[in-house]
Amino acid sequence: MAADTIKDHPRERRLVNFRVWLAVVVMILMTTGLVIRAFNLQVMQYDELATQSEENRIHLRTVPPVRGLIYDAKGRLLAENRPSYTLTIIRERVEDMDWTLDELGKLVTLDQEDVDEFKERVYQSRPFNSVPLKYRLSEREIARVSVNQHRLPGVNVEAQLIRYYPQKNTMAHAVGYVGRINDRELKKLDTSLYSGTNIIGKTGVERYYEDILLGKPGYQEVESNARGRVLRVLKRVDPIPGKDLHLYLDLDLQKAAMNALKGKRGAVVALDPKTGGVLTLASTPSYDTNSFVTGIGYKEYSNLRDNINRPLYNRATLGEYPPASTIKPFVGLAALDSDTVESDYRIFDKGYFQLPGEERRYRNWKRKGDGWTNLVRAIARSNDTYFYDIAVKMGIDTIHEYMTMFGLGQRTGLDIASERPGLMPSRAWKRQARGAPWYPGETVISGIGQGYMLATPLQLATATAVLANRGTVVKPRLAKPGPGVAPVPPFAHVEKDEKDWETVIKGMREVVENPRGTAAYRIGKNLKYTVAGKTGTAQVVGIPQDIKEEEAQVLEEFQKDHGLFIAFAPVEDPKIALAVIVENDSKAAVGVARKVMDAWLLPQLNDLTKTSLLSGNKKEGEL
The missing domain is CATH 3.90.1310.10 (Penicillin-binding protein 2a (Domain 2))
Incomplete structure (x- = not known):
């Protein structure tokens, strides 16, 4: 037993020495591995890893x-x-x-x-x-x-x-x-x-x-x-x-236009005739633009997109409507300048017009006619028969040429994201677009702005500004010249005899001032400034000639005629030219225009009155 308990010291020493050397070898190997790894990281891959480190630290x-x-x-x-x-x-x-x-x-x-x-x-x-x-x-x-x-x-x-x-x-x-x-x-x-x-x-x-x-x-x-x-x-x-x-836009005038159109589908475009600056560009119904800034929800967008009144649709620049009788002053100028007729040319209106050799009657809006009618009276009364007659005398290509001078049938170049060109038909257009010849009856209705003819409210306002300027063409602009915004392009001029301008403008004044003018009973009373205007009624649905008037009144909401009105004022020194369209309400456009013109002109007239009074008081005091 005693011998078994005696320790074998040499054996233990060898075991300890082996373990020590083994540990030393392992430590040397590990140290060598670490040195190699450190050398590889810090020397061989330094550039790559330093870059990655910076990228993780610096962004x-x-x-x-x-x-x-x-x-x-x-x-x-x-x-x-x-x-x-x-x-x-x-x-x-x-x-x-x-x-x-x-x-x-x-x-x-x-x-x-x-x-x-x-x-x-x-x-x-x-x-x-x-x-x-x-x-x-x-x-x-x-x-x-x-x-x-x-x-x-x-x-x-x-x-x-x-x-x-x-x-x-x-x-x-x-x-x-x-x-x-x-x-x-x-x-x-x-x-x-x-x-x-x-x-x-x-x-x-x-x-x-x-x-x-x-x-x-x-x-x-x-x-x-x-x-x-x-x-x-x-x-x-x-x-x-x-x-x-x-911008040229005036917030007060824009609010006045939107309020005047409230509850209606329509548009108002008003320009400063001297600069072409757009004073108001209103389209109703409208929508809250803030809904789109950070992303509009699908349900909210669907409600706007599918709304029958189309609030997302900019009627002022995208809406293409038959210009109807608002085209008549321009057709009258074309007839005078092309020597088709003289300013004193007149016809006897029986209530309809007929092409030679045809039975079809093209009706005047007044069934019994207006009797003897010249250009001034025809504009004031919006006589269809007179313009049927001079349109046929001119021909569609002459009408196309002159209407293009006023900017109709083409984009105005307004600084806005989207604008449609409208349509001013011609023989060449119909051959190319429809593959068919032009018929005389199509010329007849073109004389009153119907048929293929289409115009946007923006185009009508721009053309009205040309009338206000007696031929000076201004390009409509929303943004004033400034950093990044180019100056307004040079003005052009539509050359016409001064007497021709005065004849047409006289007719437009009588639209408002003459008791028998088509706008007189709606805006002609209590005006504190002079207005030259022209009404228009654009058919949405064609009505057969033999249908009774009372039956024609019974139409669905969206089938009723559109009402249009163009005007500029004051006539002596125009400060506003505008075009109004009210969908499916033939009588509302004139009243809307009156509210917009009042909102723009009356404050200016009041300022002039105050200035005159102050000037008069000063002179009186000096005396």
Whole structure:
């Protein structure tokens, strides 16, 4: 037993020595491995790893520019930028996007539409760019996200400037709105200009002047920790803000036009005849442009899109209507200038017109006729028979030539995102468009602005400004010349005999002043300024000639005739030229025009009266 308990010291020493040497060898190998690895990392891969380290520590962030503001003629804001808090996500910092979105859905209210749109945008954007998920967070939502931000890497609450339209629906069709960039736009855009922003001008002035309103983005280098929290800004290049726009539009006049059209489907376009500046461009019904800025919901958009009254439709520039009798002053000028008839030419109106050798009767609106009628009386009474007669004498190609001089049948070039050209027919047009010859009966009805002829309210207002100027053609403009906005192009002139202008304008004055004028009983009373105008009634549904008048009255709402009115005032020194269209209400346009002209001219007349009184008092005191 004693021998068994005696220790074998040499054996133990050998075992200990073996273990020590083994440990030494392992330590040497490990140290060698570490040295080799350190050498490889710090020497061989230094440049690559240093770059990656800097990229993890330092990030380049785009700083979006501030969008330019839009003002009316008197400096009142029509489009501004307001601060708002936005929930954003940076894709490269998120490990599981679906999980992150689910967690955020527990903290803030997210519509499925928002989530779907975000998923489309986030994978189209650069991985290091923040992509908005939800705009306009409430204080409660901001607090919830902030408390949980430590477990949601890549999620941030950012303060951003959001476009806001203080006038809401008043300027919707003229100013337009901005909205989220869609896939089609993204393919065409310069991504360097739009990195950091997700909005773009969609309609109206916002879209037309997108390039100057946008500005140019800046950037900043930021140092962040492992969680992505910004520690400090290392370098910053400030963005260049967009340029401001000042418009000719007058907010007070726009409100007056919108109120005059309230409850109606229609449009008003008013110009300053001297400059071509658009004083008002109103279309009703309208809509709140703020709904589109951060993305409109599908249900809300569907309600607007499917509304039978078409609030999204800009009737002022896109609405193409038969100009009807508003065309008659221009047809009269064409007949005089082309030497088709003299100013004293007259016919005996029996209530209808017939082409030689034909039985069909083209009716005058007054069934019994107006008897002996010259041009002035024909304009005042809106006599159809007279204009049937001179239209046939001129022929459609002469009518086409002269109407084109006034800008009808072609785009005016207004600085707005969308405008339709209307239609001024000719023989060549019909052969090309319809593959058919032109018939004499089509010339007859062209003389009163019916048939194929179409015009927008903007075109009619522009043509009326030519009448007001006695031949000087001005190009309509919304934006005043300024930074990024070119000056108004040089004026053109439609050469006509001065007597011809006076003859036609005399007829237009009698429309309002003569007791038998077609607008006299609606606006002719208590006028404090002179007006030259012309009414028009555009048929929506053709009525057979043998139908009774009482039967023709029983038409559905959307089948009733449109009412039109063009005018300029004061006649001696025109300060406004306008065109009004009211759909399916043949009598309302004149009253709308009176309210708009009163809103523009009466304050100016009152100012002149006060100035005269003050001047008179001063002279009296001096004496």
